[in-house]
Amino acid sequence: MKIELFDYKLPQKFIAQRPLPHRDQSRLLVLDRQTGNIKHDIFYNISGYFDEGDVLVLNESKVVRCRLKGKKEKTEANIECFVLSRLSDNKYLALLKPSKRVIPLDKVNIGKYYFTVKSKLDYGKAVVEFNLPVDTIFKEHGKVPLPPYIKCNDIDESRYQTIYASREGSSAAPTAGFHFSEKLIRKLESNGIILAKLSLDIGLDTFRPISTSEIEEHKMHSEHYYIGEHEAKKIRRAKETGKKIIAVGTTAVRVLETLMSKHGKIIGDSGATDIYIYPGYQFRAVDWMITNFHLPRSTLLVMVSAFAGRENILNAYEKAKQNGYRFYSFGDCMLIK
Template identity: 45%
Template structure:
């Protein structure tokens, strides 16, 4: 398929720059993929699309304040570094400007509270570095780092917690699983009170979130790998949900990629961890997810392809035209949609 098939016109004014004061105050577009029916709702209505015995799957990753600004020790040249994921004996990072950082280059942050030495170089600004610091890395990042907001967000985020889900637990992401930003503790309790199960997985969001699809033929695109974990409790609950004939509702594309990776690799849900570079685009056969809650995504992005595979491309493009016409808010701090099959 051609990359241009996933393009659409989006007025810049519809790109949400700040989160709403009330997390669950966003709008919800409900798409019945059976016939393409669209409903315009509010996010708190999400409970109407969940039934007792269903299982809602959340990604409980926590975003690190992973964007750092430092200088080259040798020259004082300014360097921006985005922490992506831990590797053996160091960290994988994204460097700007990358041409200034070669093996052996030392970068200093916070007057020496954190130092990074480049150990290897890769394309697209990727570098491997060895880190030097005292104490706990997360504490150092809390002191020195900024939240790695996407480049389309120009406003300053006053409260770092608004780029975390209320259920974020395990630090390691370079970006938030933004579909989960709409949930409040009160809404999650209401969902549980209805008899809906809540399960968690962890996928640490990495470079794939920032990396555009550049290949003209989308089949040529290569995803960067991201680390995931599913524990035994979640695996047992998901298998039981299936055995009981109930639905699995994935919150976000990150949860979706984790669930589909495990089902692809094992043919069932099981406790597992590892790296996934699964690329979901039209033609992919979903085996793990029955309904998907997600935000509105960038044109020509791998996430547009994932949701197009869950419904179909023409239906998704028509739904996005509706969202633009109705002035839904787009991207990380924007509104949400649920894609489901119409038996709720």
């Protein structure tokens, strides 16, 4: 399928630059994927769509304060470093901006600490080596890495985390979970809705658009996942009794569908997944999905199109624009059923 089929126009005014004062007051577009029918609601009312015993699957991965600002020792040029993953000892895979300003053996100072560029890779990535464990540097200098389309610099970092985030490991947040407040979680649990938690450590590649002309040719990035057997059992039991499995976000979908393709059932497991879901994919784990509005030409837009139908999704996005919905990480939300 041509990538142009997953493109749409989005004027800047629709990109939410700040979170709402109250998480659960975001708008909710409810899409029936069988009929294409659309209903408009408020996220706080989402519990009314679920039945007792249904399972909401949450990604509890926490965003690491992995964004570091430094200066190149030779020229004092500003260099931004996003630490992506540990390779060995103090060597890490990182995204450097602007990457053209650095070459191998360059030293970048971050306060009293520094890293050395060991080698450069594609898409602005590099292998870097810090002069001591990076956790120490994160504590003193680290910032949460906001998405590139968020231009505000004064956002409370706690708003770029879900309220249930607990397992550190992500460079980007599972944003579909932003809409849940403590009050809403209590309401869901009192209504008999079961919460199951897993984690997928989200990388910055999640923001990278598909660059191939045919979507099938795109090489999907790999991300680490974990689900405990206790949580997996909740999901298995619900499936066995005919209850709905509602994935909160595309990241939860990736883990659940990975488990089904790997084991044929949901079990406690950990590993890396590079599952790539595009139209034609047969979903085996997920019944409904809660998800934000995604970037054009992204693997996330392709995934929700596989789930709900491309025309249904693009039509829903147009209706959302007509009704003044807010898009992307701090924006409004969809329930696809």
